[in-house]
Amino acid sequence: MTGAEPVIEAQAIRTRLGGVWVHDGVSFQVGRGELVALIGGSGTGKTVLLNELIGLMRPTAGTARLFGIDVWQADQERLNHLRQRFGVLFQDGALFSSLTVAQNVAAPLKEHTRLPEHLILQLVDLRMALAGLPLAALDKKPAELSGGMRKRAALARALALEPEILFLDEPTSGLDPIAARAFDQAVRTLCDSLGITVFMNTHDLDTLWGIVDRVIVLSGGHVIADGPVAEVARVDEPWIRSYFAAHVPHRGG
Amino acid sequence: MGAAAAASTPWHQLRQAGAGWTLSLRGRWCLSELAALDAALPVPSIPRAAIVTLDGHELTALDSAGAMLLVRRLWQAGVAWSDVRFTGLQPRQTELLQLVEQRFEEVVLQGRPRPSLLARLGRRAADLMSEVYSRLRFLGHAAASLAHALHRPRNFRLRETFVQLEHVGLRALPIIVLMNFLIGVVVAYLTGIQIQKFGANIFIVDGASLGIFRELAPMLVAVLVAGRSGSAFTAQIGTMKVADEIAAIITLGLSAFQVLVLPRLIAIILVMPLLTFVGGLAGIYGAMLVADIQLDIGHIAFLERMQDVLQLKTVVIGLAKAPVFGAAIGLIACHNGLRVSRDARSVGLATTATVVQSIVAVIIIDAFFAVVLSELGI
Numbered sequence: 001m002t003g004a005e006p007v008i009e010a011q012a013i014r015t016r017l018g019g020v021w022v023h024d025g026v027s028f029q030v031g032r033g034e035l036v037a038l039i040g041g042s043g044t045g046k047t048v049l050l051n052e053l054i055g056l057m058r059p060t061a062g063t064a065r066l067f068g069i070d071v072w073q074a075d076q077e078r079l080n081h082l083r084q085r086f087g088v089l090f091q092d093g094a095l096f097s098s099l100t101v102a103q104n105v106a107a108p109l110k111e112h113t114r115l116p117e118h119l120i121l122q123l124v125d126l127r128m129a130l131a132g133l134p135l136a137a138l139d140k141k142p143a144e145l146s147g148g149m150r151k152r153a154a155l156a157r158a159l160a161l162e163p164e165i166l167f168l169d170e171p172t173s174g175l176d177p178i179a180a181r182a183f184d185q186a187v188r189t190l191c192d193s194l195g196i197t198v199f200m201n202t203h204d205l206d207t208l209w210g211i212v213d214r215v216i217v218l219s220g221g222h223v224i225a226d227g228p229v230a231e232v233a234r235v236d237e238p239w240i241r242s243y244f245a246a247h248v249p250h251r252g253g
Numbered sequence: 254m255g256a257a258a259a260a261s262t263p264w265h266q267l268r269q270a271g272a273g274w275t276l277s278l279r280g281r282w283c284l285s286e287l288a289a290l291d292a293a294l295p296v297p298s299i300p301r302a303a304i305v306t307l308d309g310h311e312l313t314a315l316d317s318a319g320a321m322l323l324v325r326r327l328w329q330a331g332v333a334w335s336d337v338r339f340t341g342l343q344p345r346q347t348e349l350l351q352l353v354e355q356r357f358e359e360v361v362l363q364g365r366p367r368p369s370l371l372a373r374l375g376r377r378a379a380d381l382m383s384e385v386y387s388r389l390r391f392l393g394h395a396a397a398s399l400a401h402a403l404h405r406p407r408n409f410r411l412r413e414t415f416v417q418l419e420h421v422g423l424r425a426l427p428i429i430v431l432m433n434f435l436i437g438v439v440v441a442y443l444t445g446i447q448i449q450k451f452g453a454n455i456f457i458v459d460g461a462s463l464g465i466f467r468e469l470a471p472m473l474v475a476v477l478v479a480g481r482s483g484s485a486f487t488a489q490i491g492t493m494k495v496a497d498e499i500a501a502i503i504t505l506g507l508s509a510f511q512v513l514v515l516p517r518l519i520a521i522i523l524v525m526p527l528l529t530f531v532g533g534l535a536g537i538y539g540a541m542l543v544a545d546i547q548l549d550i551g552h553i554a555f556l557e558r559m560q561d562v563l564q565l566k567t568v569v570i571g572l573a574k575a576p577v578f579g580a581a582i583g584l585i586a587c588h589n590g591l592r593v594s595r596d597a598r599s600v601g602l603a604t605t606a607t608v609v610q611s612i613v614a615v616i617i618i619d620a621f622f623a624v625v626l627s628e629l630g631i
Binding site for chain 2: 097098113114115116119122123125126128129130135139141142143159161162189192193194195
């Protein structure tokens, strides 16, 4: 499944936070068009790793490359250009609370393109539809939306500039199972038809089994497994075993 | 009839081929090109019910923005999507077009809801009414919980009240003393310049003591407390509201009014006259220094004159206004804090609103006092 050129590349990333080595040599690659999930227990530094890849947090050592460009060597101009090529969905959406949903989605378009107003409106409508958001939500403020709606609005904003990579930080956390599966499907569809590479942090086993091409397992500061879900699930390692066993015991059969 | 080119641009070529029409796409149909593409591309003139073949042989790139424009143009031309065929497009591009078309249909069917002017006006009016209602309700709630606390003093949060007394009162002392002192200096100095012209130096005492105790000290202290403690009340309560702490307080079987509002309200009401008194003293001291240096009126002479001219009722009026100012600031601040909505931005908005509203309220109350007292001849 891995394409010819890796679009995301982490090489021997080491991170020291609060006197602890959170990452101790993390390396992996993600090819174009792949949908990859990063899993790991709480506190293993998944969100930190994501922030390092998107240029928000500097790793102590090692390199993070997007499209072959070293995020931490690039100057501000290159970095800003790079940032237009990927979209990020933060855990709580991180929508601008002073703007309506439509203005939120339009914000990157207004900043980075010179499109006339009617095209921006049309694109906003399309992004909302692609993210599965009813148009009735357009003129609402983020505070008036439910958690699932906020995630979708944030997804619509992340999609605004036709990103080549989409970073998702725990996209289904806080959603009910129905909304979570619908969100998963929306992401899978986008990945398939827009050709977007998706890299997500998740805890959600159903997301893993449902839509993910490849799983990277982070534990104790290292990548302890990397491969398709079915393969990773068979890896004989205590954390992985308990993780994949976590939802098996059903009450009353 | 053969293949005749009906229309062409650098991005497309439309030609009739046999019974159907072929729309060849060229170049990059991407977001970066969208504005030019939109301006250059006319609505294709294709007869209804004709089979349209999209030819992607010359297409370099297609993204969802380009797909949107294409779908939109076909829709504008009245072409039914079921009459569209594809050739020379990558499977992914076909899939993208299908997806965009399907979502586009939803958009068109749903329409874009836009509230009318009348609806927005009505909404504003309703907001205003609910604001008034909410303030009245808050006042009633505060009064009821005060009555409850008086009835059952055990429920009263003594510790929290003392914490607030310290924050609102004790810690405000340095800034209150300094500001009042400076204002006392300024007032005495400016009055002194005028008074010197008439040789009526001793009247500086009349002017300064009356002005400071009756008007300046209460107002200045109220403005400072509104900026310092009023904003803090709103920000504290508002942040707790955002973090669902208020809800936690309620579910623990406590009352947000008893725990948060009442201690702050009582603290600010108790502290305001005290701060006003200290502020008045600081202001008088400033005036005394200026009188000594500028007008050669010694401290003893100043104080003796003050004893003659400053009536007790002047001081009492000044001090009596202070708790009313305090109550207004406290009520406005706590109310705005509790009305913060779920997002962080509204904390900032509410805090600003508190400062502005409480200063306005203080000035209105002060004017009210002035009118009523003069009507009563006090």
